[in-house]
Amino acid sequence: xxxAGLMRRSHFMHRLGSAIAALALCLCGSASAExxxxxxxxxxxxxxxxxxxxxxxxxxxxxxxxxxxxxxxDLAEGSTARxxxxxxxxxxxxxxxxxxxxxxxxxxxxxxxxxxxxxxxLKRRLAATPGAIGYLDRSELDATVQVVAMRxxxxxxx
Amino acid sequence: MMPTSSxxxxxxxxxxxxxxxxxxxxxxxxxxxxxxGFGTLGVVHSSEDQADFTGTQSKPDGAGFSRSWHPxxxxxxxxxxxxxxxxxxSAILQVISEQNYDGSYRPHVEWAxxxxxxxxxxxxxxGRMVLPSLMLTETRKVGYANPWVRPPVEVxxxxxxxxxxxxxxxxxxxxxxxxxxxxxxxxxxxSLYPGDGGGSTKSKARGNVTLIDAFELGFFSARVNxxxxxxxxxxxxxxxxxxxxxxxxxEAIASKYTIDDTLVTFAGVGATYDxxxxxxxxxxxxxxxxxxxxxxxxxxxxxGGYRIGNFTPFATYARTTxxxxxxxxxxxxxxxxxxxxxxxxxxxxxxxxxxGRIAQDTASVGVRWDFRRNMALKLQFDRTSIASxxxxxxxxxxxxxxxxxxxxxxxxxxxxxx
Numbered sequence: 001x002x003x004a005g006l007m008r009r010s011h012f013m014h015r016l017g018s019a020i021a022a023l024a025l026c027l028c029g030s031a032s033a034e035x036x037x038x039x040x041x042x043x044x045x046x047x048x049x050x051x052x053x054x055x056x057x058x059x060x061x062x063x064x065x066x067x068x069x070x071x072x073x074d075l076a077e078g079s080t081a082r083x084x085x086x087x088x089x090x091x092x093x094x095x096x097x098x099x100x101x102x103x104x105x106x107x108x109x110x111x112x113x114x115x116x117x118x119x120x121x122l123k124r125r126l127a128a129t130p131g132a133i134g135y136l137d138r139s140e141l142d143a144t145v146q147v148v149a150m151r152x153x154x155x156x157x158x
Numbered sequence: 159m160m161p162t163s164s165x166x167x168x169x170x171x172x173x174x175x176x177x178x179x180x181x182x183x184x185x186x187x188x189x190x191x192x193x194x195g196f197g198t199l200g201v202v203h204s205s206e207d208q209a210d211f212t213g214t215q216s217k218p219d220g221a222g223f224s225r226s227w228h229p230x231x232x233x234x235x236x237x238x239x240x241x242x243x244x245x246x247x248s249a250i251l252q253v254i255s256e257q258n259y260d261g262s263y264r265p266h267v268e269w270a271x272x273x274x275x276x277x278x279x280x281x282x283x284x285g286r287m288v289l290p291s292l293m294l295t296e297t298r299k300v301g302y303a304n305p306w307v308r309p310p311v312e313v314x315x316x317x318x319x320x321x322x323x324x325x326x327x328x329x330x331x332x333x334x335x336x337x338x339x340x341x342x343x344x345x346x347x348x349s350l351y352p353g354d355g356g357g358s359t360k361s362k363a364r365g366n367v368t369l370i371d372a373f374e375l376g377f378f379s380a381r382v383n384x385x386x387x388x389x390x391x392x393x394x395x396x397x398x399x400x401x402x403x404x405x406x407x408x409e410a411i412a413s414k415y416t417i418d419d420t421l422v423t424f425a426g427v428g429a430t431y432d433x434x435x436x437x438x439x440x441x442x443x444x445x446x447x448x449x450x451x452x453x454x455x456x457x458x459x460x461x462g463g464y465r466i467g468n469f470t471p472f473a474t475y476a477r478t479t480x481x482x483x484x485x486x487x488x489x490x491x492x493x494x495x496x497x498x499x500x501x502x503x504x505x506x507x508x509x510x511x512x513x514g515r516i517a518q519d520t521a522s523v524g525v526r527w528d529f530r531r532n533m534a535l536k537l538q539f540d541r542t543s544i545a546s547x548x549x550x551x552x553x554x555x556x557x558x559x560x561x562x563x564x565x566x567x568x569x570x571x572x573x574x575x576x
Contacts, residue, residue, distance in 0.1 A: 106252065
C-alpha cells in the first residue's frame with residue numbers, strides 16, 4: 001500500500017507534518033478552517049490527503065493507507081463543527097451528506113459513522129477506540145488528540 | 159413483483175444470516191439492527207389527455223388519460239432493516255409499497271441480501287439486489303438521493319429491469335488519491351407488467367451479467383458498464399401466434415420479432431462533477447440485440463444545477479432514439495379477399511408496434527428545496543417532443559392520440575428519508 005512507507009517515518013516527521021498542516025490552516029485564514037481532523041495522541045499517524053479523509057467519513061474507504069481499519073466518528077447532526085467539516089472538506093451541505101448516506105444505506109453499502117454529542121465525548125472515544133478519527137473545533141484541541149496532517153497529494157504520487 | 163418461491167429464497171437467506179450472527183459478539187461501534195426508510199409523495203399533471211405518463215412500464219396508469227393529476231407515478235414508501243452482526247457480515251431487507259402492475263400498493267421485497275466482507279476491500283453479496291444497469295438504477299426510487307423528481311425516462315426506461323436474484327462481488331481499488339470500484343453481478347429476474355384489459359404480462363431475464371467500473375477522484379466520478387441478459391417477453395405473443403397461422407411466411411415474421419430467450423447486450427457510460435456549489439452529470443446507454451425490435455435503442459441526458467442556499471435549480475436535456483423499423487409483413491397477393499383483409503390487419507398491427515418504438519427528447523427545468531432536515535420539495539416542468547410516427551414514452555394510448563406530438567408534464571414531489 002502506498003501509505004505503508006509513510007507510516008514508518010519517524011515520530012519527528014509526523015510532528016513536522018502536523019506543524020505544516022497547522023501552518024497551512026493558519027495561512028488559509030478563513031473562518032471555515034477552524035475545524036480540523038483529529039486522532040488520539042497515542043495513535044500512529046500518517047499524513048492523509050483531503051480525499052482520503054473525506055472517503056473515510058463518507059464510508060467509501062474503510063481503511064487508512066497503511067491498511068489499518070478506520071473508525072470515523074461524527075459530531076451530532078446540526079452541530080456547527082460538523083457542518084463546517086463537511087462543507088469545508090467535502091464541499092457538502094448537511095442535506096448533501098444525508099443524500100449521500102441515503103444512497104449508501106438503501107443499497108446496503110454501509111451505515112453512517114456513529115455520532116457523539118460533544119467534543120469532550122469525542123476525545124474519550126478517540127482515546128478508547130483503535131483507528132478512530134474525528135474532527136474538532138481548534139478551540140477544543142488538547143494533549144489527548146493530535147491533528148491529522150492533511151495534504152493534497154499530486155496525482156499518482158508515491 | 160417476484161414469484162413467491164424466489165421471495166422465500168431471499169427471506170430464507172436473510173434469516174440464515176441473522177441466525178449466523180447470534181454466536182458472535184457484536185462490534186460496540188455498530189448497532190446490531192438499524193431501521194431506516196424513504197418515501198415520496200408526488201403528483202404529476204400531463205397536458206396530453208389521450209395517453210398516460212407512467213414514468214415506468216411497470217405501472218398500469220398515470221397522469222393524462224386516467225387522471226389529470228396522478229399521485230401514483232412517483233409516490234412510494236419504503237422501509238429497511240439492516241443487520242450488522244459482525245464487522246464482516248451484514249444483511250438488508252428493504253420493502254417498498256408503490257403502485258404495482260395491477261394497480262395495487264401491495265408491498266414487495268426490493269432488496270434482501272446478505273453482505274460479506276471477504277477483506278475490507280472485497281465484498282460479496284447474495285440474494286435480491288437491484289440490477290446496477292445504469293448509474294442511478296440502484297437509487298432511482300430514493301427520491302431524496304437525486305436532484306430531480308425522477309431520473310430521465312429517456313435513459314431509465316431503456317432497461318426496464320428492477321430487482322434481480324443472484325450474487326455480486328465488489329472490489330475497491332485505491333489508486334493514489336483516486337479509487338476504482340469494480341463490480342460484477344450475475345443473476346436472474348422475473349417481472350410482471352400491466353397487460354391488456356387489466357391483466358399482466360411477464361418478462362423474464364436469465365443469465366444477467368453486468369460488469370461495472372466506478373471511478374472516483376475528489377469531486378469527479380465516472381462509471382462504465384457492460385452487460386448482457388437473455389430476455390423473454392410474452393406481451394406480443396398473441397400477435398406473433400396470429401402470424402404463425404399464415405404458414406412459412408408468417409412463421410418467418412414471428413420468429414424475427416418474438417422475444418424468447420433473446421440475447422440483449424447493453425453498455426453505458428456516465429459521469430458527475432459535483433464540487434458542492436453546483437453539479438453537472440450525464441449518462442449515455444445503449445441496448446443491442448440481433449432481434450431488431452428489442453435492440454437498437456439508446457438514450458442520453460445531460461443535467462446541471464446550481465445550489466443557492468437550500469434551493470437547487472436544475473435543467474436537464476434528455477433524448478432517446480431507436481432504429482427505424484417497418485416490415486412489409488405478409489404478402490397479400492393471391493389470398494382470398496377475407497383472408498387478405500385479416501393479413502392486412504396483422505401487417506398494420508405489426509407496423510404500428512414497430513413504429514411505436516420510442517424516439518423523443520425532453521427539456522426539463524425544476525428546483526429542489528431542502529426546506530428542512532431529511533426532507534426536500536421538488537417542482538419540475540418537462541417539455542417532451544416526440545419524433546414523428548412515434549408514440550413516445552406513454553401508455554394507455556387512446557384513439558384520439560396523435561403520434562409525434564408534444565407533451566408538457568408538471569411534477570411536484572416531497573421526498574423524505576427517516
